[in-house]
Amino acid sequence: MKRVGVFVCHCGSNIAGTVDCAAVVAAARRIPAVAYAEDNKYTCSEVGQEQIRKAVQTHNLDRVVVAACSPRMHEATFRKTIASVGLNPYMLEIANLREQCSWVHSDRQAATAKAIDLVRLAVAKVLYNKPLFTSTLPVKKRAVVIGGGIAGIQAALDIAEAGHPVTLIERSQSIGGRMAQLDKTFPTLDCSSCILMPRMVDVGAHPMIDLMTYSEVEEVDGFIGNFRVKVRQRAKSVDHSKCTGCGECTEKCPTQVPAEFEAGLGERKAIYTDFPQAVPNKPVIDRDHCRYFLDGKCGICRKVCQADAIDYTQTDRQVEIEAGAIVVATGFDLFDPAKYGEYGGGRYPDVITGLQFERLISASGPTNGEIRRPSDGRVPETIAFIKCVGSRDEAHGVPYCSRVCCMYTAKQAMLVKEHAKDSKVYIFYIDVRAAGKGYEEFYQRAQTDAGATYVRGRVAKIFPRGEKLVLWAEDTLIGKQLELEVDLVVLATGIVAREGAVEFAQKMGISYDGHRFYSEAHPKLRPVDTNVDGIFLAGACQGPKDIPDTVAQASAAAVKVCSIFSKEELETNAMVATVDENICAGCFHCRAVCPSGAIDSKILHAWVAGQDVTRRVATVNSGVCQGCGSCAAACPSGAMNVGGFSNEQILGEVEAL
Amino acid sequence: MKRIGYYPGCSLHATAVEFDTSLKAICQHFGIELVEIADWNCCGSSPAHNNDGFLAAALAGRNLVLAAEQGLEELVAPCASCFSRLKAAQHDLEHNEAWRAELEKRLQASYQSGVRIRSILDFLHAVIGLDALRDRIVGPGLAGLKVASYYGCLFVRPQEILGRQEQENPQEMDMVVNALGGQAVDWPFKTECCGNSLALARPDVAQRAIKAILDAALGVESDCIATACPLCHANLDMRQGRQGLKMSRALPVFYITQLVGLACGLPAKELGVDQHLVSTRSLLSAANLG
Numbered sequence: 001m002k003r004v005g006v007f008v009c010h011c012g013s014n015i016a017g018t019v020d021c022a023a024v025v026a027a028a029r030r031i032p033a034v035a036y037a038e039d040n041k042y043t044c045s046e047v048g049q050e051q052i053r054k055a056v057q058t059h060n061l062d063r064v065v066v067a068a069c070s071p072r073m074h075e076a077t078f079r080k081t082i083a084s085v086g087l088n089p090y091m092l093e094i095a096n097l098r099e100q101c102s103w104v105h106s107d108r109q110a111a112t113a114k115a116i117d118l119v120r121l122a123v124a125k126v127l128y129n130k131p132l133f134t135s136t137l138p139v140k141k142r143a144v145v146i147g148g149g150i151a152g153i154q155a156a157l158d159i160a161e162a163g164h165p166v167t168l169i170e171r172s173q174s175i176g177g178r179m180a181q182l183d184k185t186f187p188t189l190d191c192s193s194c195i196l197m198p199r200m201v202d203v204g205a206h207p208m209i210d211l212m213t214y215s216e217v218e219e220v221d222g223f224i225g226n227f228r229v230k231v232r233q234r235a236k237s238v239d240h241s242k243c244t245g246c247g248e249c250t251e252k253c254p255t256q257v258p259a260e261f262e263a264g265l266g267e268r269k270a271i272y273t274d275f276p277q278a279v280p281n282k283p284v285i286d287r288d289h290c291r292y293f294l295d296g297k298c299g300i301c302r303k304v305c306q307a308d309a310i311d312y313t314q315t316d317r318q319v320e321i322e323a324g325a326i327v328v329a330t331g332f333d334l335f336d337p338a339k340y341g342e343y344g345g346g347r348y349p350d351v352i353t354g355l356q357f358e359r360l361i362s363a364s365g366p367t368n369g370e371i372r373r374p375s376d377g378r379v380p381e382t383i384a385f386i387k388c389v390g391s392r393d394e395a396h397g398v399p400y401c402s403r404v405c406c407m408y409t410a411k412q413a414m415l416v417k418e419h420a421k422d423s424k425v426y427i428f429y430i431d432v433r434a435a436g437k438g439y440e441e442f443y444q445r446a447q448t449d450a451g452a453t454y455v456r457g458r459v460a461k462i463f464p465r466g467e468k469l470v471l472w473a474e475d476t477l478i479g480k481q482l483e484l485e486v487d488l489v490v491l492a493t494g495i496v497a498r499e500g501a502v503e504f505a506q507k508m509g510i511s512y513d514g515h516r517f518y519s520e521a522h523p524k525l526r527p528v529d530t531n532v533d534g535i536f537l538a539g540a541c542q543g544p545k546d547i548p549d550t551v552a553q554a555s556a557a558a559v560k561v562c563s564i565f566s567k568e569e570l571e572t573n574a575m576v577a578t579v580d581e582n583i584c585a586g587c588f589h590c591r592a593v594c595p596s597g598a599i600d601s602k603i604l605h606a607w608v609a610g611q612d613v614t615r616r617v618a619t620v621n622s623g624v625c626q627g628c629g630s631c632a633a634a635c636p637s638g639a640m641n642v643g644g645f646s647n648e649q650i651l652g653e654v655e656a657l
Numbered sequence: 658m659k660r661i662g663y664y665p666g667c668s669l670h671a672t673a674v675e676f677d678t679s680l681k682a683i684c685q686h687f688g689i690e691l692v693e694i695a696d697w698n699c700c701g702s703s704p705a706h707n708n709d710g711f712l713a714a715a716l717a718g719r720n721l722v723l724a725a726e727q728g729l730e731e732l733v734a735p736c737a738s739c740f741s742r743l744k745a746a747q748h749d750l751e752h753n754e755a756w757r758a759e760l761e762k763r764l765q766a767s768y769q770s771g772v773r774i775r776s777i778l779d780f781l782h783a784v785i786g787l788d789a790l791r792d793r794i795v796g797p798g799l800a801g802l803k804v805a806s807y808y809g810c811l812f813v814r815p816q817e818i819l820g821r822q823e824q825e826n827p828q829e830m831d832m833v834v835n836a837l838g839g840q841a842v843d844w845p846f847k848t849e850c851c852g853n854s855l856a857l858a859r860p861d862v863a864q865r866a867i868k869a870i871l872d873a874a875l876g877v878e879s880d881c882i883a884t885a886c887p888l889c890h891a892n893l894d895m896r897q898g899r900q901g902l903k904m905s906r907a908l909p910v911f912y913i914t915q916l917v918g919l920a921c922g923l924p925a926k927e928l929g930v931d932q933h934l935v936s937t938r939s940l941l942s943a944a945n946l947g
Contacts, residue, residue: 342825347826463846463873464845466876
């Protein structure tokens, strides 16, 4: 005789506020298979769990239904609870009375009736639960970190320092990312390069870090502990084992190309490093612009290279890396201000972005750190900064706050004082958000020390008048329209997800939000995990973030990776598909729908009437199966079953409805 | 002969009669038959939609019903305000079943969706075509003439009805000017407000708006302004004489249809270019036009 225990949770007032929990318990007691039922204020608390343990022992329960929150929240908790008193952990079902009932309804009577139905379903299902068992698989102790900005650098260094090998994959010529493009950082005005470069050098020199630049991830498959990452290493056209990084080729290259690193304000050569302190400090040839590759002429770099390192015959290489864990640190793009027609839509050269301003004030930038207008090279007497361009603006599809612009604008205002002390600075804002350690104080200094004038209001229009730019705006604090003539406008453009972020997420199988930022597994309690075990997030690919938060998240991701690597073997998922070989007809519809490639075939032999008759059937690789259930749904004969979601269990639920 | 429905609205029969005559002149020139919707009524602009959404949709909607009944698959509404109201009514009636049912009940007629409503710029591009314009230029056309194309607000907005992404720097009129051999200047006030009916209620506010536009057009050294809206034309043309504008020189304001006619060698008189408050004579004789 099966004996079910039902435990109804109030979740404080989260459930009890809308659902009459006593009535749910009373209804549960009337179900024949239910041997015991009770309600608790917080079933997940130690007291609540102890109640379950006691009830299992006192009432000799062999399976349990917890009617509480989503199974994503506490299924694992309660599995451990019942396992501690000797039940198989999978003899548990959760009825989700919170997310799927009390939180979404307001009519108490109807919600209670629905809650009772949900409990009845769970009881009907648990009656068909069978004990499930896990097995173990060895862990590949190598991490792949995707993206070589500060997030990827920090994660790679932390994992490598813990003694585990890391492959760091970077798309551009050098690691460094956005942080390398910045001049100074808020709120301390530390030189960005000075704090970043040592880390970059550490990455380049670390014996445990395998650095793959100019490379892109093409495919990821496998699962936690056993990922396979296919990487395309683009042809650098320079043999880095011979190259000494002398720079002669770059100097002599006749082709000028707009430099990505200079945000459109400077140029680079066709054979180039991203910036002088690049890691690796050895160039690559941009084949889309190199004269040799375009029309077969030139070849100057090969002539001047004393190390004979130029190799035009190199081809792209495919490399497959086996890794136990992956850190995604693919960074962000800046909002394209050309979408703001009222600010000139990109037509006015002296309306620049915050990142371009960083390059202007950088000592290694296109103007050697002097603030000069792109149009005529003049030092601007008046500079206007406009915040929230591509942030908090639903008309442009970006309702969120980009978090860094208030602070980087305050910083840039301070740096104007350093670089062009007679220039007058106006800052147009909606609100000033300076929530961070030392941030408010820094913002105050921008006003007191740097003398920036903050004007509360969005700029409505920018247009040229002679050599000046005219701003029309409203000062909402005094309720007046104003017109202002300035020499340079800096748009504090917001953070958006990388171009191609969605396609990349689909390659990895990780989920993303409505703004294409990658989703964490839980917004509060699992902020660096993704929905895929073993893949973690670091930095702005998950959402707008400043440098300290990025570094913190990267270190957190590294710890998560190391905790996987602290085990020799990982427990596999017990809720995987199994085949009833007696029924399987070998049609392999299951193999066609399996997203994980977990289904193989095998030959069965049987003696029938004195003859060896063979039959081909499906078989599941339980280490690869993710338990998604596609095969079970596709199987025409019902031979395929997913543990925890067997056909019997689901039909049991349906019948109870 | 191409045949297209014509919704003149009140302006083209009255204050903007030269918009009407110039449009008819070029249509004749390009072999297009304008079929005025029989028994058309007021488009409702602007009082109706400020007071009663259904009234606005119904007033303009009746014209759409008539157009369909009279077998007109497309129609041109040269006045920007009429164009905007007709498009808005079409949008509303296609998204609001209750309004559509109410309209049908009151008119005792069925509303047929799908009448293609063209602005004058859309008409020049899609019905006449830039290539045809280029082909029919007489002599150098508008060569040497620097024209500030002024679109006003209603050709580009609202986004949810017109579906345009770009609201600040439209190009359609500039392309027509360039096709006619003229030089469309790049300037940042193409869609800035002309003051609209505030010219009557708050002339001080309207004057500020008008001055900004005229100053900007002078600032890029344009010879004249091209418009495609009777109200824009009235505000920019009629109010230049005002004290307080302090203009360095007068700036003739044309309808784009007049410029098309001039470039094609039609007589100035037929195009009504002598009916503006700012004289066009010296500019046209200097450019050998008309």
